[in-house]
Amino acid sequence: DVKVTQSSRYLVKRTGEKVFLECVQDMDHENMFWYRQDPGLGLRLIYFSYDVKMKEKGDIPEGYSVSREKKERFSLILESASTNQTSMYLCASSRFDEKLFFGSGTQLSVL
Amino acid sequence: KQEVTQIPAALSVPEGENLVLNCSFTDSAIYNLQWFRQDPGKGLTSLLLIQSSQREQTSGRLNASLDKSSGRSTLYIAASQPGDSATYLCAVRGASGSARQLTFGSGTQLTVLP
Numbered sequence: 001d002v003k004v005t006q007s008s009r010y011l012v013k014r015t016g017e018k019v020f021l022e023c024v025q026d027m028d029h030e031n032m033f034w035y036r037q038d039p040g041l042g043l044r045l046i047y048f049s050y051d052v053k054m055k056e057k058g059d060i061p062e063g064y065s066v067s068r069e070k071k072e073r074f075s076l077i078l079e080s081a082s083t084n085q086t087s088m089y090l091c092a093s094s095r096f097d098e099k100l101f102f103g104s105g106t107q108l109s110v111l
Numbered sequence: 112k113q114e115v116t117q118i119p120a121a122l123s124v125p126e127g128e129n130l131v132l133n134c135s136f137t138d139s140a141i142y143n144l145q146w147f148r149q150d151p152g153k154g155l156t157s158l159l160l161i162q163s164s165q166r167e168q169t170s171g172r173l174n175a176s177l178d179k180s181s182g183r184s185t186l187y188i189a190a191s192q193p194g195d196s197a198t199y200l201c202a203v204r205g206a207s208g209s210a211r212q213l214t215f216g217s218g219t220q221l222t223v224l225p
Contacts, residue, residue: 042216090154097204099160100202102154102157107152
């Protein structure tokens with residue numbers, strides 16, 4: 001079975017901290033994505049990657065960066081966490097233009 | 112810019128009823144369309160994917176149809192059960208197939224009453 005694993009289900013951080021969210025997929029997918037989901041705003045794309053070391057900005061990249069050093073792992077980095085980054089973060093992967101598979105999400109609270 | 116709308120935002124039905132969820136999109140030049148379910152506080156689970164050349168896809172009690180020309184897709188759930196209670200989202204991929212062109216609807220929250 002297809003598996004996308006996010007390292008934490010819940011995370012609480014302080015304003016100004018550097019935060020790492022990790023995502024690993026075991027399906028040898030080329031594409032990996034980071035979304036955030038907020039009530040009333042739906043899913044918004046932060047960054048995606050279509051190959052190792054390749055990345056492209058999504059709709060809301062400000063305040064975030066990403067790293068993809070290996071094909072199976074895609075990391076989202078909050079350089080200096082702020083309260084408006086409190087959200088549900090969802091990682092996903094797909095083979096080129098095929099089905100999208102999601103992880104179980106990380107609920108991040110920034111205090 | 113592609114816009115994806117799901118109406119109604121919430122739906123409540125008695126157990127056993129057949130129901131239809133709607134997804135409409137403004138740009139008919141799409142590559143594929145995918146339906147997901149999301150349980151509270153969880154990630155999205157893929158249900159069905161329809162390619163632009165297809166008219167429908169079936170999986171168990173679920174049937175998804177696609178009418179590109181009218182910009183509509185429906186998800187039909189037969190003999191609904193309380194376990195079907197969740198939020199259902201559709202996502203449309205633009206004609207180039209690019210990952211950049213995925214647009215999600217805001218979802219329909221379904222409650223199936225025992």
